[in-house]
Amino acid sequence: MDLIIKNGTVVTASGIFAADIGVEQGKIKTIAEKIEGAAAKVVDAKGLYVLPGAVDVHTHLQMPFGGTVSADGYQSGTRAAVCGGVTTVFDYAIQRKGKGILETVKERQALAEGGACSDYAFHCAITNLGENAELLDEFPAAADYGVSSFKCFMVYRKEGMMIDDGQLMRILEKAKDVGILTNVHAENPDVIDARIAAFLKEGKTSAWYHYQSRPEFVEAEAVKRAIHWAVSANAPLYIVHLACKEGLEAVAEARSQGYPIFAETCPQYLEFTSDVYKREDGRNFVCSPPMKGPESQAALWKGIQLGVIDTVATDHCPFKQAEKDWGKDNFTKIPNGCAGIENLYPYMLSAANSGKISFSRAVELCAETPAALFGCTAKGSITVGKDADLVLYDPKKNFEISVKNMHSDYDNTIWEGKKLKGYPVQTYLRGTLVYDNGSYVGVPGSGRYIKRGASGRK
Ligand code: URP
Ligand code: ZN
Ligand code: ZN
Numbered sequence: 001m002d003l004i005i006k007n008g009t010v011v012t013a014s015g016i017f018a019a020d021i022g023v024e025q026g027k028i029k030t031i032a033e034k035i036e037g038a039a040a041k042v043v044d045a046k047g048l049y050v051l052p053g054a055v056d057v058h059t060h061l062q063m064p065f066g067g068t069v070s071a072d073g074y075q076s077g078t079r080a081a082v083c084g085g086v087t088t089v090f091d092y093a094i095q096r097k098g099k100g101i102l103e104t105v106k107e108r109q110a111l112a113e114g115g116a117c118s119d120y121a122f123h124c125a126i127t128n129l130g131e132n133a134e135l136l137d138e139f140p141a142a143a144d145y146g147v148s149s150f151k152c153f154m155v156y157r158k159e160g161m162m163i164d165d166g167q168l169m170r171i172l173e174k175a176k177d178v179g180i181l182t183n184v185h186a187e188n189p190d191v192i193d194a195r196i197a198a199f200l201k202e203g204k205t206s207a208w209y210h211y212q213s214r215p216e217f218v219e220a221e222a223v224k225r226a227i228h229w230a231v232s233a234n235a236p237l238y239i240v241h242l243a244c245k246e247g248l249e250a251v252a253e254a255r256s257q258g259y260p261i262f263a264e265t266c267p268q269y270l271e272f273t274s275d276v277y278k279r280e281d282g283r284n285f286v287c288s289p290p291m292k293g294p295e296s297q298a299a300l301w302k303g304i305q306l307g308v309i310d311t312v313a314t315d316h317c318p319f320k321q322a323e324k325d326w327g328k329d330n331f332t333k334i335p336n337g338c339a340g341i342e343n344l345y346p347y348m349l350s351a352a353n354s355g356k357i358s359f360s361r362a363v364e365l366c367a368e369t370p371a372a373l374f375g376c377t378a379k380g381s382i383t384v385g386k387d388a389d390l391v392l393y394d395p396k397k398n399f400e401i402s403v404k405n406m407h408s409d410y411d412n413t414i415w416e417g418k419k420l421k422g423y424p425v426q427t428y429l430r431g432t433l434v435y436d437n438g439s440y441v442g443v444p445g446s447g448r449y450i451k452r453g454a455s456g457r458k
Helices: 075-085 102-113 133-144 164-175 188-201 208-211 215-235 243-257 268-271 274-278 294-306 322-325 344-353 359-373
Strands: 003-012 016-022 029-033 041-044 049-052 056-058 086-094 119-125 150-154 181-185 237-239 260-264 389-399 419-429 432-436
Touching: 003 359, 003 389, 016 049, 016 133, 049 359, 056 344, 056 359, 075 086, 075 102, 075 432, 086 102, 086 419, 102 119, 102 133, 133 164, 150 164, 150 359, 164 181, 181 215, 188 208, 188 215, 208 274, 208 344, 215 237, 215 243, 215 260, 243 260, 243 294, 260 294, 268 294, 294 344, 294 432, 344 359, 344 389, 344 419
Parallel strands: 003 041, 003 049, 056 086, 086 119, 119 150, 150 181, 181 237, 237 260
Antiparallel strands: 003 016, 016 029, 049 389, 389 419, 419 432
16 A cells, blocks of 8 residues: 555545545555555544545636736646645636637646646636637537536626627537536626726726625626526536525525526635725725625525535635736726635635534535536545545644735735634645645646546536
8 A cells, every 4th residue: 555544534525434544556445444554654644634635616827817817827826726625626728719629728738737736627618609609519529628617707798708698508508418517607797887887987996896886686687597598408507606695596496496507606705795895905805706795695605504505616816916906996907806726625624613514515515516516536535446635634723824824826815814723734636745734745747637527417
């Protein structure tokens, strides 16, 4: 055996039990009450939880956006990921005018290769089907290449990324036929643009008006519209970064009728409310959709507890302080996005450690369901035969998040000062130690591209 992790408390989505874990050639070989015999390395996990590595299915690394490029590249972003217990990162490859799907994905793959510290996969965001209908013909090849989910932005018209309803419907219909799961960013662009124009005319330019230009009803309408098209196309749909109560209710309603509608939320919507936009540093919290009011926040937690929310992912898209400052006097100039890749698992596990959800539920939301939904068959759970992506978690270790103890390339974080109860102490990527008590100890470039299968549903 290459590695035995002894005396730990193993957490899966279905239970918690004391067990030793044996690892050979990067895979989980044995799970047993006691594993005797020799191993190249034996780790004593007494007093620690042993969890599957998290799967963050929503990141934007090195993404050209908002007049700049997001602050974490594939190396720093995935380094931060493993330091927070995320062992697989799904990045959004954004297809642009004149480019094909595979061409786009392969370009991003080339950026990741040689530097990635976690394993990685890609979704592709289709942005210009209107001018480029032959993109639909590429769907089967993309699925064969392991890209079995596409994103549609229902917003970002001026950024050249928006998909209209006609295009969304065509994507849903074609995607369903080839086992591709369609993801949507749901907000109403016309209402946003009209409200922004009115606010700017009135001189209302602070970060608060970012929220006011896209409040609850702006997101809710688009969520309902997307569900309507998915149900009409008889296609599955995954709603990314869901942040509002009314949208959540629409998901619950569709699900209760048996439709395969899935929902993701992010830690920032669970932790913060729209009040952050009243702060002096409100611009640092600008992301889309924005944080919503306390009713939405409470509903999202309920959705997590009741199983309406399927996954929690980060939408990691940090920008440097100087770039956020472009919008000090005009919220429309703030690059949209916040950091989170290193905070996802610690945050959700701290919620578990504080009794808000169970540890098994945290594992289900952050590892098991995202892996299953997105066809990552070797990832997401502590099961014999799966990759030995393992996190040792100390429930007694207290931790305060600061930009100084993160492992990214950004220089500010919305999570500054957040106190967590419990923290990961080690991360193993396919059986190799990559994070040890505050330090990245892996070899950049050891992360591998994950060729995914079709969506596994649940
Ligand atoms: O503000 C955000 N979320 N930036 C990243 C792009 C997106 O919409 O997911
Ligand atoms: Zn989005
Ligand atoms: Zn995003």
